Amino acid sequence: MHLIFNSLFFIAGIKWGDWRNWRKYHSTILFLWFGDLLYNFLCYDYKMWEYKESIFGLNLLPNHTIITLLIMFVAYPSSVLIYLGKFPKDKIKIVFWVLFWVALFSIIEYINLQYLNLITHHNGWTIGWSVLFNAIIFPMLILHYRYPIVALLISIPIVFFFVIYFNVPIF
Numbered sequence: 001m002h003l004i005f006n007s008l009f010f011i012a013g014i015k016w017g018d019w020r021n022w023r024k025y026h027s028t029i030l031f032l033w034f035g036d037l038l039y040n041f042l043c044y045d046y047k048m049w050e051y052k053e054s055i056f057g058l059n060l061l062p063n064h065t066i067i068t069l070l071i072m073f074v075a076y077p078s079s080v081l082i083y084l085g086k087f088p089k090d091k092i093k094i095v096f097w098v099l100f101w102v103a104l105f106s107i108i109e110y111i112n113l114q115y116l117n118l119i120t121h122h123n124g125w126t127i128g129w130s131v132l133f134n135a136i137i138f139p140m141l142i143l144h145y146r147y148p149i150v151a152l153l154i155s156i157p158i159v160f161f162f163v164i165y166f167n168v169p170i171f
Contacts, residue, residue: 001055001118002067005108006074013078018085024145029080031144031151032137033072038159040068046168048125054117083138084145098142102134124166 018025039048051067053060061067079101088097109130112118121127136158144151163170 001057001112001116002051002053002061002070003057005112005118006070009075009078013074013081016086017078017081019081021085022081025080025084027148028084028141028145029077031148032076032080032141035137035155036068036072036076040065042163042168042170047122048166049130050120050122052118052120080141083141087142098138101138102131105134105138106131 013019047064050064051071052064053062053067061070083097083101086097088094106127109119110127113121113127121130140151140155143154162168
């Protein structure tokens, strides 16, 4: 099923992504990858969420790590190319654009969690935390695109908050 979801992201990225200007968004894609890699490193033995394949592609996507790599290399770049490539200039439209992406990612996770069994939550993580996390990530992407150093600096206390709040054993 992750193959289908990522195929849909890929098709959407091809159709609506700003591929002509992909170099402008490259560092923000890397920023998103770095955050996901950091999560997977810090939480390797103490996951907040874990992807699994339940319907199609069990042989191709046997574990969380492989599924995460698929998402990182397909869904994230496609999403960033659409999100930043179509980012509006009007303040009201910006609010609705960000809310649209927060809702989209949250709804996809909810469906994957409740109906498709493609993700599980652990160690106190809930769909509410995912919605909050999405509400942090999407503004951070535009912040990183415009002011990368500021976004990196703001990310540090956010990471510390999650590590401390969820008692992630990093030592």
